[in-house]
Amino acid sequence: MTDGQIANIDLVKQVNAAAVYRIIDLQGPISRVKVAEISQLAPASVTKITRQLLEHDLIREEALQESTGGRRAISLMTVRDRFQFVSCRLGRRTLYLALCDLAGRELVQMRRELVGQSTIDEVLATLIATIAELISNNPRKIRKLIGLAVTLPGLVNPESGEVLYMPTLTLNKVPLAQLLETHFALPCYVGNDTRSLALAEHFFGASQDTQDAILITIHNGVGSGIISKGRVLLGQNRNVGEIGHIQVERFGRRCHCGNFGCLETIVSNAAIVERSQELLARGHASSLSSAPLTIEQICRAANAGDALACQIIQETGEYLGRTIAIMVNLFNPEKILLAGEVVEADKILFPAIRRCVEQQSLPSFHQNLPIERAYFQGQHTMGGVALIKRALLEGDLLQRIMEM
Amino acid sequence: MTDGQIANIDLVKQVNAAAVYRIIDLQGPISRVKVAEISQLAPASVTKITRQLLEHDLIREEALQESTGGRRAISLMTVRDRFQFVSCRLGRRTLYLALCDLAGRELVQMRRELVGQSTIDEVLATLIATIAELISNNPRKIRKLIGLAVTLPGLVNPESGEVLYMPTLTLNKVPLAQLLETHFALPCYVGNDTRSLALAEHFFGASQDTQDAILITIHNGVGSGIISKGRVLLGQNRNVGEIGHIQVERFGRRCHCGNFGCLETIVSNAAIVERSQELLARGHASSLSSAPLTIEQICRAANAGDALACQIIQETGEYLGRTIAIMVNLFNPEKILLAGEVVEADKILFPAIRRCVEQQSLPSFHQNLPIERAYFQGQHTMGGVALIKRALLEGDLLQRIMEM
DNA sequence: GACCTTGGTTTATCTTGTGAATTAAGATAT
DNA sequence: ATATCTTAATTCACAAGATAAACCAAGGTC
Numbered sequence: 001m002t003d004g005q006i007a008n009i010d011l012v013k014q015v016n017a018a019a020v021y022r023i024i025d026l027q028g029p030i031s032r033v034k035v036a037e038i039s040q041l042a043p044a045s046v047t048k049i050t051r052q053l054l055e056h057d058l059i060r061e062e063a064l065q066e067s068t069g070g071r072r073a074i075s076l077m078t079v080r081d082r083f084q085f086v087s088c089r090l091g092r093r094t095l096y097l098a099l100c101d102l103a104g105r106e107l108v109q110m111r112r113e114l115v116g117q118s119t120i121d122e123v124l125a126t127l128i129a130t131i132a133e134l135i136s137n138n139p140r141k142i143r144k145l146i147g148l149a150v151t152l153p154g155l156v157n158p159e160s161g162e163v164l165y166m167p168t169l170t171l172n173k174v175p176l177a178q179l180l181e182t183h184f185a186l187p188c189y190v191g192n193d194t195r196s197l198a199l200a201e202h203f204f205g206a207s208q209d210t211q212d213a214i215l216i217t218i219h220n221g222v223g224s225g226i227i228s229k230g231r232v233l234l235g236q237n238r239n240v241g242e243i244g245h246i247q248v249e250r251f252g253r254r255c256h257c258g259n260f261g262c263l264e265t266i267v268s269n270a271a272i273v274e275r276s277q278e279l280l281a282r283g284h285a286s287s288l289s290s291a292p293l294t295i296e297q298i299c300r301a302a303n304a305g306d307a308l309a310c311q312i313i314q315e316t317g318e319y320l321g322r323t324i325a326i327m328v329n330l331f332n333p334e335k336i337l338l339a340g341e342v343v344e345a346d347k348i349l350f351p352a353i354r355r356c357v358e359q360q361s362l363p364s365f366h367q368n369l370p371i372e373r374a375y376f377q378g379q380h381t382m383g384g385v386a387l388i389k390r391a392l393l394e395g396d397l398l399q400r401i402m403e404m
Numbered sequence: 405m406t407d408g409q410i411a412n413i414d415l416v417k418q419v420n421a422a423a424v425y426r427i428i429d430l431q432g433p434i435s436r437v438k439v440a441e442i443s444q445l446a447p448a449s450v451t452k453i454t455r456q457l458l459e460h461d462l463i464r465e466e467a468l469q470e471s472t473g474g475r476r477a478i479s480l481m482t483v484r485d486r487f488q489f490v491s492c493r494l495g496r497r498t499l500y501l502a503l504c505d506l507a508g509r510e511l512v513q514m515r516r517e518l519v520g521q522s523t524i525d526e527v528l529a530t531l532i533a534t535i536a537e538l539i540s541n542n543p544r545k546i547r548k549l550i551g552l553a554v555t556l557p558g559l560v561n562p563e564s565g566e567v568l569y570m571p572t573l574t575l576n577k578v579p580l581a582q583l584l585e586t587h588f589a590l591p592c593y594v595g596n597d598t599r600s601l602a603l604a605e606h607f608f609g610a611s612q613d614t615q616d617a618i619l620i621t622i623h624n625g626v627g628s629g630i631i632s633k634g635r636v637l638l639g640q641n642r643n644v645g646e647i648g649h650i651q652v653e654r655f656g657r658r659c660h661c662g663n664f665g666c667l668e669t670i671v672s673n674a675a676i677v678e679r680s681q682e683l684l685a686r687g688h689a690s691s692l693s694s695a696p697l698t699i700e701q702i703c704r705a706a707n708a709g710d711a712l713a714c715q716i717i718q719e720t721g722e723y724l725g726r727t728i729a730i731m732v733n734l735f736n737p738e739k740i741l742l743a744g745e746v747v748e749a750d751k752i753l754f755p756a757i758r759r760c761v762e763q764q765s766l767p768s769f770h771q772n773l774p775i776e777r778a779y780f781q782g783q784h785t786m787g788g789v790a791l792i793k794r795a796l797l798e799g800d801l802l803q804r805i806m807e808m
Numbered sequence: 809g810a811c812c813t814t815g816g817t818t819t820a821t822c823t824t825g826t827g828a829a830t831t832a833a834g835a836t837a838t
Numbered sequence: 839a840t841a842t843c844t845t846a847a848t849t850c851a852c853a854a855g856a857t858a859a860a861c862c863a864a865g866g867t868c
Contacts, residue, residue: 006423006445007416008856009823015411016825033846041410042826047848070845071833211640228639235616235632239736239769246733247726247764258767322651326730329650332643360651363662365643412825413854420856437815446857451817474814475864 010399016041017402018395020049021058024076025393029062031073050076056402057082078102083146083401086131087384089193090152092168095127097134098381099141102392104204106381107141110134120171128183146401147186147391149384150176151193153221155238158387161190164238187400189387195232195241196383197376198225201337203389204382205375210334214327215374216243216320218340222264226331243327244268248319263323267316269295269341276312284308299345313348320349321356328361328369339374346373414803420445421806422799424453425462428480429797433466435477454480460806461486482506487550487805490535491788493597494556496572499531501538502785503545506796508608510785511545514538524575532587550805551590551795553788554580555597557625559642565594568642591804593791599636599645600787601780602629605741607793608786609779614738618731619778620647620724622744626668630735647731648672652723667727671720673699673745680716688712703749717752724753725760732765732773743778750777 019039024030027038036046053059062075080103089096093115099108112130117123131148154166161177180188191199198207198215207213207227215225222244226233233240244264245257252261253271265271273293280286280293286308288301301309324336342349350371357366376382391397423443428434431442440450457463466479484507493500497519503512516534521527535552558570565581584592595603602611602619611617611631619629626648630637637644648668649661656665657675669675677697684690684697690712692705705713728740746753754775761770780786795801 005419006443006856007411007419009416010856012411012413012416012824012855015409019410031846039410043847044827044849045825048825067834068845069835070843071835071847073846228637228644233632233637235735236614236738237616237736240632240734242733242736242766245766246730259763259765326650327734329646330644330731330734331639332641332646334640359663361663362646362649410825416824416855435815447816448818448858449856452855471865472814473866474812475816475866477815 014395014399016045017049017053018393018398020046021053021078021395021398022393024053024059025078028059028077029065029075031065031075033073035076052402058398058401081143083144084142085145085147085149085388086134087381087388088127088131088148088150089380089383090123090127090150091193091380092153095130096380097130098384099134099138100381100385100388102389104382104385104389106379108134108138109381118169120166120169120174123169124174124176124179128180131180131184144404145186146404147388147397148180148184148188149387150180150188150190151196151383151387152190153193156190156192157238158189158191158234161188163190187391187397189384189391189397191383191387192225192238193380193383194223195225195234196386197339197374198227198337199232199390200376200382200386201374202227202230203386206337206372207335212331212333213335213337214324214331214333215337215339216324218267218269218320218338218342220268220270222268224327226327226333228331243323246323246326248322263319266319267342272298272312272316272342275315276308279308279312295341296344299342302345302348309345310348313342313345314352316342317349317352318356321353322360324353324371325357325360325366328357328365332362332365333369336369336371337374338372339377343373343377418799418803420449421453421457422797422802424450425457425482425799425802426797428454428457428463429482432463432481433469433479435469435479437477439480456806462802462805485547487548488546489549489551489553489792490538491785491792492531492535492552492554493784493787494527494531494554495597495784496557499534500784501534502788503538503542504785504789504792506793508786508789508793510783512538512542513785522573524570524573524578527573528578528580528583532584535584535588548808549590550808551792551801552584552588552592553791554584554592554594555600555787555791556594557597560594560596561642562593562595562638565592567594591795591801593788593795593801595787595791596629596642597784597787598627599629599638600790601743601778602631602741603636603794604780604786604790605778606631606634607790610741610776611739616735616737617739617741618728618735618737619741619743620728622671622673622724622742622746624672624674626672628731630731630737632735647727650727650730652726667723670723671746676702676716676720676746679719680712683712683716699745700748703746706749706752713749714752717746717749718756720746721753721756722760725757726764728757728775729761729764729770732761732769736766736769737773740773740775741778742776743781747777747781 020035023035023038032046032050036043057079059076060079062077064072065075081101084099084101087098087100095112095114097110098106100106112126117126155164163174163176177188177190194217201207201215211230213227217223224241224243226241245262247261248263249261253265254260255262255265273295276298277293287306298309302313353371424439427439427442436450436454440447461483463480464483466481468476469479485505488503488505491502491504499516499518501514502510504510516530521530559568567578567580581592581594598621605611605619615634617631621627628645628647630645649666651665652667653665657669658664659666659669677699680702681697691710702713706717757775
């Protein structure tokens, strides 16, 4: 509507219903009069809208509140266990699924390995089959299915639900949301996994109390999701936040992107393990054994005080800190969150990051700036849950539920 | 409306009138039927809306188009010389004003020195008096005055028009837009100068053809304005784009912010002049004379091939390039623009920047990425013009003109 | 001159939000 | 016990916008 779009009566209804639902969801239990005050809608409109939401079981009336000198107010709350949806994370090698409700609870989990599936068609077939299986296996847990969400590493147009790019798979604008909508006859939402996870932290996790926060994910790639004014930042090309290839070492290792010294070549899990193995091979003393070294082992060793592990994690923190300091200067966020295996080494990692950020960003920007672990670590389907939540709060899904 | 706001019939009218006006402004001359197609509005609605816009002289009918097999279409265009407004830039030392029309043309210019005015009240009094003077001195050039715009270095809440912070002045949430609105009885818009200038490049300047562009301004401070999806990026704290204090040299000079090696300590005009003077004092050969050295002289010398000037500009380009590379990775913009005195040394500066960006950002992000001079250099009031244009295209000002 | 095509307007209808009046249900004062 | 005041929520008549469908306008084509 703001983006050169137009408005009509249906949109007015959708926007206002969403505003009312949102207020009840975030501030409930709450009376109709309070909703009218906060939303700036006329009391008559709130009555009308809440009636429709009640009819569709999206909200419910609770106990009467204490009188404040007159008639007692009826408490309104959103209903969170009446509707279910399927959230999927389509990884490079593994497909994770969960049946969830509107509270964000995972009722059932599933996973499928994707090894050997090299074409997009094979992957899509598996995705559809597994979703169908999850649905048909759990009739007792599903009262009413209202949607699907898929997150994946790659480029997505969240409005159209088209997948524009995915690593390892060659594809050409797959209209994934549309495919799933016609197949399952359900509203379907598709998003980038890191960006969606940042949204999950905003709705359900560690940055619920902020409007501007940044989530940095560190696995074998390094990425970020930037929440600005409560919304995911996405440019025209939907690449905003791709921090893995920021150069942090002028004459560093060669990166697969073609340049040298990218952040990914130093702080990714693979890079950390590789650096550790090199140092061990050179004979540095450590409690770690060289053979099949994992990131988890290195983190545990660092927390336990192993000198070599500490040095490696500290170094990792410094490079991360340098990048975070830049983002702090650029965005002046209210909170920084980190997700990934390496945050297990929190005792070493976070102090190192903080020192760097304090030296390299504006004092007024980093004073009182929390730099913390993300709430969700390895809960792969939470990104999809956030996509559903957003669609609900912004009215699109709300309207479609009321039309069902 | 999208930000948890609500919708009513007035807003629907405003949004649709703005959509129609915008289409006619950007794509005119254009027929009503085409407007309906593009906007997705019903032809009947376009007839109604265009009638109102015509009545208020916001658009006009032009020649009939050639027939394409039926009735000839009536061309519609926006009227750009019927309304005037005052655009001000409130600098630290100087106040610039211009009387402009909706085409962005400056009809009359004025300036006032602010030396000796140390309190916000003095500055505001001067601002109001000078605007009043500009208006009363030019009755013949003003057919109808429709608004005021003020841009300033500092923090602004563009929705409320409050000034939250300004360098050198102590103040505490000055409701500038409101003050001016009550004094002049005109719509008034206030914005940060760098951000508004980025918007001016988007509407009238070098990035008209893009939706995601970044403008970097280099004067005695270094700042940036980021346009994402055709809108200025602004976080909750409205500090997005403050790049001057990104650390680019680990053990660099001390910055007034308290840290070391900030971008500003190397690429600002003052820093460039200072570095040049130091090198000259050490006896390096150059066509430059040490005494009263200016940035303009250094740029001219660099373009002429002076070795010392070239080296300094090249160094400047490298540090700028490093920062630009980071922004390219983070935002994947479609164009980078530079404004400031130093861009006069374009022959040396831009190649140096480009080399850096190519080495330090993702190849797919910097291929085909233009890095250019901004169109507006020293036209201080263009930021305010952009604020008016935005208010018009987004409907707020349009509605208020129709209510006048 | 009959018919087709494209552009633009009129009209009746539908839907929304809203203010004002009204009902509901409590507290408080007499 | 009754009247009165407060606060909560609803009802109802109305205004305003968008729109589909019918219609008018003005050109071309056969």
